[in-house]
Amino acid sequence: MIYAVGLGAVIYTAAYIHFYAKKPKVFVKESSYMHRLLKTHVPVIREAYTPPYWCPEGRFQTIVKNFIPPPRPVTYKREIVQTIDNGQIYIDWASNDESSQYPDEETRPTVFIVPGLTSTSQSNYVVSMVDNLTQQGYRCMVIINRGLDDMAVLTPKAYCATHTIDMELVIDLFKKKYPDAPLVVIGVSLGSLMVGRYLAQKRDDSKLAGAMLWSCPFSPVEGSKSLEKWENRVLFNYHLTRGLKNIYNKFKDLFSHIVDHETVIQSKTIRDYDSSFTAKVFGYSSVDEYYEDAVISEKLKLFSVPTLCVGSDDDPFSPYYALPFKQAEDSDHVALVVTHGGGHVSHMDGLHPYAKSYFEKIMEQFMSGIFSSE
Structure with missing residues (x-):
């Protein structure tokens, strides 16, 4: 032993x-x-x-x-x-x-x-x-x-x-x-x-x-893919998404004309939440458009x-x-x-x-x- x-x-x-x-x-x-x-x-x-x-x-x-x-x-x-x-x-x-x-x-x-x-x-x-x-x-x-x-x-x-x-x-x-x-x-x-x-x-x-x-x-595009992996979903993604939904619930009525409440609440991952809430609130056509716009790798030169x-x-x-x-x-x-x-x-x-x-x-x-x- x-x-x-x-x-x-x-x-x-x-x-x-x-x-x-x-x-x-x-x-x-x-x-x-x-x-x-x-x-x-x-x-x-x-x-x-x-x-x-x-x-x-x-x-x-x-x-x-x-x-x-x-x-x-x-x-x-x-x-x-x-x-x-x-x-x-x-x-x-x-x-x-x-x-x-x-x-x-x-x-x-x-x-x-x-x-x-x-x-x-x-x-x-x-x-x-x-x-x-x-x-x-x-x-x-x-x-x-x-x-x-x-x-x-x-x-x-x-x-x-x-x-x-x-x-x-x-x-x-x-x-x-x-x-x-x-x-x-x-x-x-x-x-x-x-x-x-x-x-x-x-x-x-x-x-x-x-x-x-x-x-x-x-690159939120690649970061999102990483967080969608099962081990990262279990360890981080579900927990953070639950926290975001708890915050949203406190002021959901303000956004009733912009987002669908049930879709937001049913979010399982950050990507789901960003698709149903963040992208819509900030005027993006999709979560993919939002993530692409958020990439800063090529902006370092500025x-x-x-x-x-x-x-x-x-x-x-x-x-x-x-x-x-x-x-x-x-x-x-x-x-x-x-x-x-x-x-x-x-x-x-x-x-x-x-x-x-x-x-x-x-x-x-x-x-x-x-x-x-x-």
């Missing part, structure tokens, strides 16, 4: 070393500003990423990470913002007025976080990011998308991967209030698609000093601010073969870092489940590089 256990441990260790504990792949244009920025300020990407020995596989790491609470709570101040269509969104501020590194609020570097599908400022990964960033002296703000966190929905408009108007409103409001404070935006999962689209639309007029895209599903994309080779929401390797290497402003392992919005690092994630290490160094050049 002892020998069998020992042999099993040896085989597992050999497999772990073979598939994990490697340096990430970095796709960046040689001699570009991004290449120099990463070389000078982000040395962690030249180190091996070591996912937990006890949970290296991406799908299970994604699930485990979701249940690990952040090291410390974060206190926010909530601002209610009226949108241009008389709807509303929230901005949760972690102003960090006690910052010793940046005591002047007028020039304090600020990070704007655009979370994932149903995430809010209280989602574990968001709290952990904000805690890390405020420790570095930065101010943070988090957008709460329409209908989330028990927000009343006032107009028949929701949010989606191609809806950037609310995010743009937050950026404009911030720059009016703090015109001299540099601003970097981090988009996570669905939020990264919004940020990417915004960067492509605004180009030189983004009002941003830089951006990060974490676990970006660059980015004009330094943008670091961080993903993994086992992200069930963004399959490896669909990542924009060549587009990143052809861009003057984009770099793509892909880890071996890491899952979706996870990147747990080392043995300890509460340790700083690999993404947070990259985030910390990238922010330092961006803000030091301002």
Whole structure:
């Protein structure tokens, strides 16, 4: 029995070393500003990423990470913002007025976080990011998308991967209030698609000093196919779809003239929900048209601010073969870092489940590089 256990441990260790504990792949244009920025300020990407020995596989790491609470709570101040269509969104501020590194609020570097599908400022990964960033002296703000966190929905408009108007409103409001404070935006999962689209639309007029895209599903077309696989349906798709339907149920009457209620409620997958609700609310003829419009891989060439994309080779929401390797290497402003392992919005690092994630290490160094050049 002892020998069998020992042999099993040896085989597992050999497999772990073979598939994990490697340096990430970095796709960046040689001699570009991004290449120099990463070389000078982000040395962690030249180190091996070591996912937990006890949970290296991406799908299970994604699930485990979701249940690990952040090291410390974060206190926010909530601002209610009226949108241009008389709807509303929230901005949760972690102003960090006690910052010793940046005591002047007028020039304090600020990070704007655009979370994932149903995430809010209280989602574990968001709290952990904000805690890390405020420790570095930065101010943070988090957008709460329409209908989330028990927000009343006032107009028949929701949010989606191609809806950037609310995010743009937050950026404009911030720059009016703090015109001299540099601003970097981090988009996570669905939020990264919004940020990417915004960067492509605004180009030189983004009002941003830089951006990060974490676990970006660059091609929702391929991401949807991946989530339709039976194992991903069971682990992620059904659960997320149920959450979306629960949110929809709270304000379904507002959309009764746009969507068929029974069809929405009968949705089994995110694709079903996007077909019966999202595509119709945002004026698409089909879910395929919506997903095609949401693809940002070919839009990377339009980015004009330094943008670091961080993903993994086992992200069930963004399959490896669909990542924009060549587009990143052809861009003057984009770099793509892909880890071996890491899952979706996870990147747990080392043995300890509460340790700083690999993404947070990259985030910390990238922010330092961006803000030091301002």
